[in-house]
Amino acid sequence: MPISMCTRELCVFSFYTLGVMSGAVEDVATGAEVVDLLVAMCRAALESSRKSIIFDPYPSVVDPFDPKALAFNPKKRSYDRLQKALDSIMSIREITQGSYVEIKKQMDKLDPLAHPLLQWIISSNRSHIVKLPVSRQLKFMHTTHQFLLLSSPPAKEARFRTARKLYGSTFAFHGSHIENWHSILRNGLVNASYTKLQLHGAAYGKGIYLSPISSISFGYSGRRNFACGYMSGLHCVLKQTSRFLQSRNLNCVALCEVITSKDLQKHGNIWVCPVPDHVCTRFFFVYEDGQVGDANINTQEPRIQREILRVIVTQSS
CATH class of the missing domain: 3.90.228 (Phosphoenolpyruvate Carboxykinase; domain 3)
Known part of the structure; x- marks a missing residue:
């Protein structure tokens, strides 16, 4: 069963700073289409006119440049910034062509919040x-x-x-x-x-x-x-x-x-x-x-x- 994540800020900070998710995307190659599906669902909810209701939960993602702050915070929602990061997430079909380290490097070049957002999309899935x-x-x-x-x-x-x-x-x-x-x-x-x-x-x-x-x-x-x-x-x-x-x-x-x-x-x-x-x-x-x-x-x-x-x-x- 995939790891589910508590949305309380203390849990979020512990979750990322302790490196719990450091290798989560390493399994992408064996579940590429599943991750494709999760990203597609996330995008559909984010682009919906009902996003304020159905985009739930909103991501809790630690700022990669400031581990004491949240880059995406449910209390301070920014759908435009979230959309920008989501648009930068590479197709999982392309991700499977490189190593995890190379994947992260490429995504960080596109948007420093793209990879953390992808981690959240995968880890927050409770199904x-x-x-x-x-x-x-x-x-x-x-x-x-x-x-x-x-x-x-x-x-x-x-x-x-x-x-x-x-x-x-x-x-x-x-x-x-x-x-x-x-x-x-x-x-x-x-x-x-x-x-x-x-x-x-x-x-x-x-x-x-x-x-x-x-x-x-x-x-x-x-x-x-x-x-x-x-x-x-x-x-x-x-x-x-x-x-x-x-x-x-x-x-x-x-x-x-x-x-x-x-x-x-x-x-x-x-x-x-x-x-x-x-x-x-x-x-x-x-x-x-x-x-x-x-x-x-x-x-x-x-x-x-x-x-x-x-x-x-x-x-x-």
């Missing part, structure tokens, strides 16, 4: 994300960008498993705009109904909205345009690169496991779960350039359920 190899992907989702996503802390996962023994479970999709996932990965999937986090209506009451039908959840995933970064003095040209991070449009949807207790309210193909502990993310799918997968997937079909369980068993073996 367990693993890119699935092609042999272990769900073929019916029609994307190569598939991830195992476990966003529940151990205590919640334990409560979920207890409830599953009592009531059983099934699978359903949860669609949310990519700009929301920066917060979801760090704060968990929460009941946003009737709160400032709510983006869509809550026609069927308060709870986490899910659907067994892919097209319904895809409808909530939205579409987001990304500004292209400026790397090493060269404009990146989208048509000339296949880098995951630099796609201008990303859609995403999660496949969740949900407890089938009487609390789960089914309104046709729209399900509402008012108990956050009864929903756990299992898989995450990303589509580039605004494309989406098969709109007719139904998680309640036996063949779909068999495929999901096959992949889950493979991952745990």
Whole structure:
């Protein structure tokens, strides 16, 4: 499980000055696309018109020139400076071509806050994300960008498993705009109904909205345009690169496991779960350039359920 970081200033100072994160990016080569995804989510939240609400948490990053001060401080937010540092973060596809020392040297030349920000993006992620190899992907989702996503802390996962023994479970999709996932990965999937986090209506009451039908959840995933970064003095040209991070449009949807207790309210193909502990993310799918997968997937079909369980068993073996 990735290291989670306390946002209290004393903890932040100890975290960085003791060198806890000194080698974190050394593992980038084995998880390049995961880091690409984390950066893309961060960028989407930062570029959103709702950033004051959904860009949560805001980074706590020690000033590399003054270890007693914070360069990025939640109490003194500067979205413009944060955007500048984020634009300077190199594509992970390029990062994998050099050693960790060389990576840091190149990033420091672009912006002295770029590397510390990348460290924070990686370390503040509280979810367990693993890119699935092609042999272990769900073929019916029609994307190569598939991830195992476990966003529940151990205590919640334990409560979920207890409830599953009592009531059983099934699978359903949860669609949310990519700009929301920066917060979801760090704060968990929460009941946003009737709160400032709510983006869509809550026609069927308060709870986490899910659907067994892919097209319904895809409808909530939205579409987001990304500004292209400026790397090493060269404009990146989208048509000339296949880098995951630099796609201008990303859609995403999660496949969740949900407890089938009487609390789960089914309104046709729209399900509402008012108990956050009864929903756990299992898989995450990303589509580039605004494309989406098969709109007719139904998680309640036996063949779909068999495929999901096959992949889950493979991952745990």
